[in-house]
Amino acid sequence: MLFNSLHFLLFFIFVTTFYYTLPYKFRWVLLLAASAYFYASFIPVYLVILGVVIVIDYFAGIWIENSQGRKRLFLLILSLIANVGFLAFFKYFDFLNNNITYALQLIGQKNEMPPLREMFPSLILPIGLSFHTFQSMSYTIEVYRGNQKAEYNFGIYSLYVLFYPQLVAGPIERPQNVLWQFREKFAYDWENVRTGLTLIAWGMFKKVVIADRLALVTDAAYGDVQNQSPAALLIATFFYCFQIYCDFSGYSDIAIGTARVMGFKLMTNFNAPYFAESISEFWKRWHISLSTWFRDYVYIPLGGNRRSKSRVYFNTLTVFLLSGLWHGADWKFIIWGCIHGIYLILAQILNTHAIFRPGHSGKGGSLPVRIFHMIWTFSLVALAWIFFRANSVSEAIEIIEKIFTFSDYGIPEIAMNNGEFIFSLGLLFLLVIKDKYFAKYIPDTGMFWVLFTLTCFCCYLFGVFTSNQFIYFQF
Template sequence: MLFNSLDFAVFLPIVFFLYWFVFKNNLRSQNLLIVVASYVFYGWWDWRFLALIAFSTLVDYLIGIELGKEGDRFKRRGLLIISILVNIGFLGFFKYYNFFLDNFITAFSIAGMPIKANTLNIILPVGISFYTFQTLSYSIDVYRRKLEPTRDWISFTAFVSFFPQLVAGPIERATNLLPQFYKKRIFDSSAAVDGLKQILWGLFKKMVIADNCAEYANLIFNNSSDYSGSTLVLGAFFFAFQIYGDFSGYSDIAIGTSRLFGFNLMQNFAFPYFSRDIAEFWRRWHMSLTTWFRDYVYIPLGGSRGSLYEKIRNTFIIFLVSGFWHGANWTFIVWGALNAIYFLPSLILGKNRKNLDVPAEGNRLPSFREAISILSTFILTVFAWIFFRVENMSHASSFISGIFTKSLFSMPNFTQLEGALTLLVLIAGFILIEWKGRVGQYAISNLGVKRSRFFRWSMYILIILSIDIFGNTSEEIEFIYFQF
């Protein structure tokens, strides 16, 4: 079920009504309703994968209980390994089986020992990369004794399958989200209104910015050999805003929807395109995944402690793993490696924790130095996104070589240029609103709070009209991160 669909527009009010008006005095019933609603929400794509998420939930629930009872260090480690093998095993089979098989066949062919093996027609379960990491966080934290194991099966199942963030995050930690299922929720009208505002902004990002950018990005990337260098740059620019509007839009809708039910999820995006260096970008982009890898992979490897070689090694490992998490393609691994290379100067010079404040905090505009830093970081990021979008390494090579030609300095030339210019104006307005609201949790969270109610409602109505006029309301377009 898509957030930007008629199905969800009917589904959400029904669940909301049952949750607050039918089961409001019974916490267990509310949690059970969330489980049922979440399984309906997830099964809307393919009911066959419900067994997969149910089995993953059962395994980690039982392992958590055993970890709570077991005191022997080696047995506890064995239980954790079972959890890791089950979760990563499922993820590896569905997402990476064909990738490893293809590369295995290629390696033997190069060595002069061709082998025959058939790939499988595997359907990737929606959201598997997200909920496997969420359940793993529970097992690991219980193993580390940071969290008491739960015996409340309904609450744990609701935590794993919580429908607002089930498919594309944020990847919630058990230490943050699970305890919220134990506490009685009281309807908070101010939180609900704030949630509706965030949902509205998320829909704007998705339907007005991301979906329109997708149209031109797809046209240019899918026919890249036909276009000039300047047009290819425009395509990469459109993809940069497509993936940001699409993914951060999903997170906004997920967080906003959660607030309607009395839950607080972590912020997943913090205006990443205003970052002044790559280290800051990764503190602001897909924060739930970045911090997950930091806490469960990077720090156990030694983090930023140890020799310079160890710091560089750990940095490359974390970025390569992050790239591979996104997809079974060498392009994602190169994308991760490129970001690691971007990150190295800050790490080597000890400046990777330099920009921790809000860009141009307290000022309307950035200083000249900040503006140059923001622009250069954005350009590096857009270039890296090329590897994220192309079909394969051959496509990446031809796309990039097509940019660095004399045609880079010509005017972009493709049939839908007029529509693209209109979209550029929309993006400029979007950037302005994001810049004005960069201090908040999301762009319009505090926008207009000191103005009259008429001004605020006019702004909301204008956003709704923009979605109706510029959004692709006739077609339900999936979110990019569903494929990951």
């Protein structure tokens, strides 16, 4: 079930209305059933897979809490292996197998293991597998650390993993932020409803009006790289920066807003990332729930920045290589993560040198200097996005080579007429103004109905409904 569908609209209205009419003690049951239905509406059989993971981590949490010494660590490791095992099997088996095949071919050998999709032709990557796997892992890790009590109510724990607003593409929540809320007695609160509906409407606008409109250009250009001019590829890359931002942050807004209407508060996942003045700041603003997950569960346990410089560089690169791999079983994602890791390492190495250092922040400087650093940071991020969006590493390299030829920059032919192009630039200007000055603006009741109605009307009138799926569903 997609957020940008009539199916979800009817589902949301029914569940929310029923939620507020039920006695408090039955509400979690409704949400659990609704969440299971929501996930099963994609591919029902994968609800079974998610159920197995839930059972494993439910008992792991209880056993870890009631164990002592090394047994606690042993149970945690078993839980993590189970979670990573499911993720590796469905998402990375073919990637690893293909690389083994290539390596064996170099020495004249043959890999007898067939691809997973060849053995099971109907097998599809479960929707949101990377997201709910990381959320499940955070639970057992926090129980092991003593920051979270084990949840003994199996239904409540299942709801923590399955909670439909953020099940498919986050935010990736921590148990101490969410579990207690499922027992909270949330009374109907117009402020929560107004805040939630504002987020939903704006998130939908970003998705169907901005992201899906920009996708018309990026899909056409990146789908036929050889026949594109440098200017067309440059425009497509610029558009993709905002397409992926509006698509993913739009999903997060809808998820957070949907939860807020019922009283639940989920963590902020985006904070105007393209206003960042350094790569380090960018990652404090982009996909915050994932970047903090890697910080808390990978970077800090590896030693963080408390070790030697070489070890800090290693820790940084490890985190971003894993982040790239998390996004997809393809070398292009690994290279994308590696690029960001290198940016941050260079920022640390060049911390006292060169105005062009990737990690420099112009905060406190003059406005022109700050704008320069915003543009510089955006350019570095855009360059990395090429690997993320391209169909392959070779195509990404070809795109970069074309863009940096600095020739043939005539009037580009793009999959959009002049009027649509100007309208798209206007939408991006609106997005920048909203992120800069009205990011946390929630209108009062009178203005809310005007803006909410206007936003919904614009979604209907200007929305592009040919590309419905959210980009991060594939992760």
